[in-house]
Amino acid sequence: MANDYGSQAQTAAATGEGNVRPAAESLLQKGLDHYDRQELDAALACYQQAVSSDPTFALGYNNLGTTWMPPPRTRSSCSLNRRSKKGRASGNGSNR
Numbered sequence: 001m002a003n004d005y006g007s008q009a010q011t012a013a014a015t016g017e018g019n020v021r022p023a024a025e026s027l028l029q030k031g032l033d034h035y036d037r038q039e040l041d042a043a044l045a046c047y048q049q050a051v052s053s054d055p056t057f058a059l060g061y062n063n064l065g066t067t068w069m070p071p072p073r074t075r076s077s078c079s080l081n082r083r084s085k086k087g088r089a090s091g092n093g094s095n096r
Contacts, residue, residue, distance in 0.1 A: 023050075023053045023054070024053045024054035024060060027050035027053065027060075028046070028059055028060055028063065031050065031067075034046060035063070035067060043063075044064065047060050047061075047067065
């Protein structure tokens with residue numbers, strides 16, 4: 001069974017569109033610059049353009065997913081959450 005990626009590469013080579021990877025990499029870099037500045041909508045747009053220009057560009061998909069993920073909870077935020085729940089459970093009104 002032929003894989004779709006191979007046929008896309010053959011089509012790109014036959015039509016002269018073989019330079020899609022440099023374009024995708026350039027868009028990825030622009031997206032990374034936006035991401036570093038916390039411009040997430042602009043970063044997402046760049047990553048989406050990157051995977052549209054080269055559907056086999058795994059880093060573009062990776063960065064799309066990373067940008068869509070919520071920020072990780074830190075250990076300190078988890079412990080603060082547990083402490084506030086303990087205060088409410090013990091009947092201590094100081095956390096209201």
